[in-house]
Amino acid sequence: MKNNWPLWEVFVRSKNGLEHRHFGSLHAADAEMALENARDVYTRRNEGVSIWVVESKHITASNPENSEELFDPAQDKVYRHPTFYTLPDEVKHM
Amino acid sequence: MSEKEVKNIGAEQSRSLEEIFDQRIARDEKIEPRDWMPEKYRKTHIRQISQHAHSEIVGMLPEGNWISRAPSMRRKVALLAKVQDEAGHGLYLYSACETLGISRDELYEQLHTGKAKYSSIFNYPTITWADIGAIGWLVDGAAIINQVPLCSTSYGPYARAMVRVCKEESFHQRQGYEIMMTLAKGTPEQKELAQDALNRWWWPSLMMLGPTDAESVHTEQSMKWKLKRKTNDELRQQFIDQTVPQADLIGLAIPDPELKWNEETGHYDFGEIDWDEFWQVVKGHGPCNKERLSARVNAWEEGEWVRDAAMAYAEKQDTKKLKKVI
């Protein structure tokens, strides 16, 4: 049989208060095993308090060929940023 | 338009894509898995990253050879953790390589059939406990010199894997040097073990940094893609300059009668490396090439029924869940 273990992506929360971050990937036959393997591979040095795993094939990614149309239009929307607005110097905290 | 003209346009387009690509790298931008990349870039990276991954897992074998015989509990757990780290590093690197569109199984296949190479140093035998010290100190020392610049290489997944590897490796070399230091400070018999290990591992460690610049085929392209930051000869000099004082400090002698500090260059001069030996080992004639490869092949083949069982079980569980839903 040539049925290879699928690839999983691993996300780890390093401590409470922080978001889960992509740590890497690994192979596992099922979700339970993926979690256990992730624990053994990616948190050997106390790196985490919570793990998510998702089979890589379930991730939908944007295509880098479309990145100009997806992301460039946001570049000139300066009014979304606080520095766009002028305030008198007297106003200290806003 | 004739077929030839179409081809020319195709070539033109890819040339300009390649120019943009090269400029991105020159600007220190990272290349990510789904980005356009020249086929040669992809192939070169698959070759280098997998070779690196193979070296990690083949490298587990010579050291693993001493886990069951480590001389103290403290050394035993440290060595076990270190060899386990190498499995982890192999895994990070295989994962990085897989982002280039090749599976780990295909990469194993290349290793097992001898198509892919791994670092030749692991074809030397570990015959005494002191060899474990020498490997940590010299082999990991040389590896770190090779690896640190890769943390900022152009391919994102490789760079990220290397950051993790380098962070974890930092204890490996210390572990080795501490073993050597303890032996060198120990009984005359222990010191002899340490000196003998240094004698055997010194030259292969120098060879680890690759053939001389004159012989090296990939250097220029690798520099452009930031797979390399310094030439093999520069790295070798760096390794020697940093290692010689470490040997002096613990009273061990580098086995090179021509080794001498050169005031003028500010570096050590050193003797001729036996490149014949190097190429012989690369070609498969090292003392342990056959043993290393067959250990890997055996583990993989003997594990097949286990991997198959896990897949079959997972599929059965999925079917059961599906039935419940219906």
Next chain:
Amino acid sequence: MKNENKIQYIYGIADNALILGQRLSELCGHGPNLETDIAMTNMALDLLGQTRSYYQYVAQLSGDDKTEDDIAFLRSERQYKNVLLVEQPNRHFGYVITRQFFYDVFHLLLLQELQNSSDETLSAIAKKGIKEVSYHQRFSSDWIKRLGDGTEESHQKVQEAIDDLWRFTDELFHMTDDDDMALQDNIGVNTIALKERYVQMVKEVFDEATLTIPETKWFQKGGKQGVHSEHMGYLLSDLQYMQRAYPNMKW
């Protein structure tokens, strides 16, 4: 309870961790794939870590300048008190997992009781160990299920390992004189009382894994008295090699 008896009692627990840790660490670099290799090495590291805690305590109880290494490496074969189960060799992955599972279930039940020991050090070691061993037990149970209910070949292989290793499980519950003394002083655990729960836990996993406990009429014993199998001598030759070949040195 006299120190010497207490020490013997501790050997009865700690030597299992040492020998099983040694067996698992022989596999490092030879697992069925990288992920499993890493996982099993973690278990080896846990077990060797526990061993060190016990031996360091023994060294302290002995009062002379004994170290954990003297205890780990310089006893004669008859002085090791581990059960026969843990010294059985790594024949194939099915054996490794079955041996692990049979020990993990017992180990967890044992530590859950040992954490109530009136001896504070033993209680503390047990509390820390429970976290590690719960994970081991989960890991080995999951693999028993995968192998048992995986392919025909894996089912056959793991059942063969079970049929072979089950005869070593009864010894886990035997009480030595030192065990009895430790129990009387509220230091030790009544292992006989763990047996029913043990068989039940094993059976639950086996049911799910479509595996069966063999009908064994005769169980093997001896390890707890220091009478080991022929495998033990070779294991110790490896384990003790450096300390025997180069005595009285620092490493």
